[in-house]
């Protein structure tokens with residue numbers, strides 16, 4: 019017998035829970051792509067996407083996942099032999115840098131480890147050292163989903179400016195868009211990338227690239243650009259087909275339309291960020307309690323100022339993280355995220371790490387349910403832990 023009938027809950031950091039409203043919006047007959055409802059919906063969709071990233075500038079939509087959005091950004095930003103400065107705080111920062119290198123871009127990396135945020139002073143120093151201004155763009159991950167670090171985007175912009183360097187600032191927001199505050203225009207970001215399946219609550223399959231007017235101009239001659247990935251036509255589309263360079267991702271667009279209605283028009287960005295903040299703090303409070311009494315349980319990111327609001331990476335000494343994930347999935351109906359990438363040289367995150375995704379369509383009953391199932395699993399498996407994790411999370415949510 020298993021207790022876990024009922025609706026399963028996916029608590030991995032993407033893909034995230036899809037609202038029934040989004041699923042229902044997609045469950046319909048094939049629409050006409052030449053006239054009618056779908057072409058008419060796209061201008062509002064684009065306006066809503068800009069509202070999510072807080073920009074009045076440009077956005078390009080791609081059929082593809084986050085890796086496709088990386089490639090779109092890289093190929094539009096750089097020419098062969100151009101240099102990128104990559105700021106690495108986890109597995110995904112490494113991935114974006116590798117992707118750029120494989121395209122023939124020269125990549126200089128500053129690695130800040132897996133338990134610390136980007137230090138803007140080191141960024142400024144690296145840019146000052148680049149006297150010939152060979153660095154075309156700085157690649158930053160706002161939230162690295164592997165380490166669950168939150169980087170300070172605005173501080174990196176200020177570091178670039180303080181160095182008197184013309185480098186563009188490109189930010190991977192795949193794990194943070196819609197969850198952690200992000201201010202494209204106010205922070206002076208030039209390129210941001212995101213995908214549909216994390217904070218934006220839509221199935222995987224759409225990638226988004228927001229572009230400043232400045233970056234569009236500065237990258238006009240980028241020779242890595244190919245016709246399909248070129249952001250110019252997509253971002254400045256007048257005809258419906260130009261948005262997608264061919265047949266539109268029809269049903270994803272219906273899903274996205276409903277998700278953006280919920281996020282931008284019903285909840286609002288400020289409220290969505292505040293909700294993610296409270297739910298994240300509830301998760302941290304539970305881990306703090308479980309870590310009492312020398313259990314060895316702790317969060318990967320010690321400094322609360324550098325913790326993501328969309329995902330939490332935690333250490334539960336090996337092999338207990340893996341045992342606990344197995345129990346929660348089989349007996350509790352909750353699937354938790356695996357550890358990803360390296361924690362340190364020679365130490366894989368898959369050993370002794372797990373991740374709780376808390377991005378997108380979530381409320382206290384889902385978060386408290388996840389934490390309570392985890393606590394039950396620790397009891398069932400005799401995993402050493404401090405008591406009161408669920409109570410601590412409940413207090414946080416109650417605001418007491």
Ligand SMILES: *Cc1c(COP(=O)(O)O)cnc(C)c1O
Pocket residue numbers: 032083084085086110159161162163190191192193213222
């Ligand atoms: C998920 C993720 C990616 C990769 O996105 P895919 O859709 O899996 O290609 C890249 N960067 C970050 C920060 C992510 O969280």
